[in-house]
Amino acid sequence: MHECEDVRMQEALPAFRAGRLDAAEAEAVRTHLASCEVCTRELELLTTAQAVLDQATPVVDAARIAAAVIGASAKAERAPVAAPRVITLRTRRWWASRQLLAAAASILVVVSLSIPALRGTGHAPAVDGRLDSMVAAEMTGGQGGHAVAPSIDLAGGLADLSSAQLETFLKELDQVEATVRAEPATIALPLIDSPELL
């Protein structure tokens, strides 16, 4: 048997067969198949392998499995466990669009009013910890995916910040906002990476 000279097309065969290619890529593969016997045979072999695996696999009872999943979940909910830390785009957006803007606006007001009165103008440490804790608060949206307003504790705290800290703080808020807006609209999934399960 001859070799196929278009490695890219040959490598695309499994994804083509599994329906993973977009329309243009799939069309390119189809065009290639029309003139490549090697790939046509290989695709046929892949299709046979899939059929073999289909036959070899017992049909599982999805309804029964779903019931078991729901039952196990209900049981777990009765047990006193900490609420999972879930972040969803909905949460992020909600926070970004309402809370963050509101908070940023109020900070700006407070800053403009209180900068002359601020103590300490030196090189105080950065305020990352503060922002981190805000982001963390946002992440604890709870299992329901409902956003929990970030606990931005500005009472008393703001006056303790130097103007440099405030600038950093506001800049970071801007960055958070920019990041959130850059999120692809389709993603609405838990994003927390926990090493515990796997």
Added chain:
Amino acid sequence: MGDSSGTTSETTDAALISRWVSGDQRAATALVERHAQSVAQFVVSLGERERTEELVQDTFVRAFQAIETFRSDSLFRTWLFTIAKRLVLDHRRSERRRRDDVEVQEDHLVVSFDALDGMVGDERMQQVWRAMQGLSPMQREVFTLRVTEGLPYNEIAQMVGSSAGACRVHYHNALKTIKERVTDA
């Protein structure tokens, strides 16, 4: 197997997961119906045909209990596969401890695959099946993931704990072996 990308279907996996997290039980049912048979196939390719349904169920129970650890940068189905594989390996480990038999893993594969002789369709399909039996466990896993899901090598590599380059070699060696053992392939 139908669409596995979770993106082209009417309701995406992501949307279903969100609904489940919000307390919608029907979303869990829909996700199980969408992926259970593919997980079963993966479990069979690992040589666990006898306990397929039990393992598929355990996989989903674990997955849904830890749904918050699912990362959106991977496919839900491949995440399920990863959990299924972990369960299979855990099971074998405990079997091995119980039986004090270091060869149990290979035994399992051989027994399960032999048991399929005569079950599988026509002559050509049987040839392919037997050829797949002749693959190493790693070759078979990589080949199955590539054929059934059409996954790119880098995603397969993450799942099997290897490199993309090594997976490419495993896949092509598997394909070569099968071609050699199947007439007219």
